[in-house]
Amino acid sequence: MNYTLIQQLIGEYAEYEQRIHQAGEANMAEFARWLAMKHSTAIPEKAAAINAAASGEDVQVTIGRIIFYLTRYAKVYAKKALENSVINSIDEFVYLAGLLNFSEGISKSELIRYNRHEKPTGMEIIRRLMALGLATQKPSESDKRSTLLMITPLGMQTIFPLLEKMGLVSKTIVGNLTLDEQMHLTAILEKLEHFHQDLLGKLGNDWELQDLASPEI
Secondary structure, eight states: OOHHHHHHHHHHHHHHHHHHHHSSSSSHHHHHHHHHHHSSSOOOOTHHHHHHHHHTOHHHHHHHHHHHHHHHHHHHHHHHHTTTTTOOOOHHHHHHHHHHHHHHHTTTTHHHHHOOOHHHHHHHHHHHHHHHHHEEEEESSTTTTSSSEOOHHHHHHHHHHHHHHHHHHHHHHTTTTOHHHHHHHHHHHHHHHHHHHHHHHOOSSOGGGGGOOOTTT
């Protein structure tokens, strides 16, 4: 039996442990994603870092700038998709579409957390949806002191025609990425999103910018 491939795999895992894996239990799924990324011909290793270095820009700054630009592009496309609709922002669309996933209702605070918003911003979006008659609230059967938010029949009539349009927006944002590149990007973005979700959970509501420099983060 030829053990060359097994020896190579052990070497790859050692590199993964040294360069990527942080303290804690190893994650096979994460290692598999890292291995696929490293050997992918669609995404050359270190390409982003090389491009950033060539322009004199730090790679972290490059990533932040590109994410910022992509957010801007998404808002431009979404604004066009929402023309002639009472929904006038991508946030309102996402909140209303999110209610479709909770047929029995969801609390306002849970919906705000689901959409990764701060409470004042989320409450303002919810108030507008309710004022438009697209969402309503009812008493919770399990806790009569709380209420649950639900989409109304008018809300359904409003959101369903927009789903196809916003689906086109999503396809446009993905652009010319191949399916392989889309899968890799999804894994990377999910890892990054989970990091920030955990980070804000640790920071709580009362934190300062300098807290982001804590060695515990």
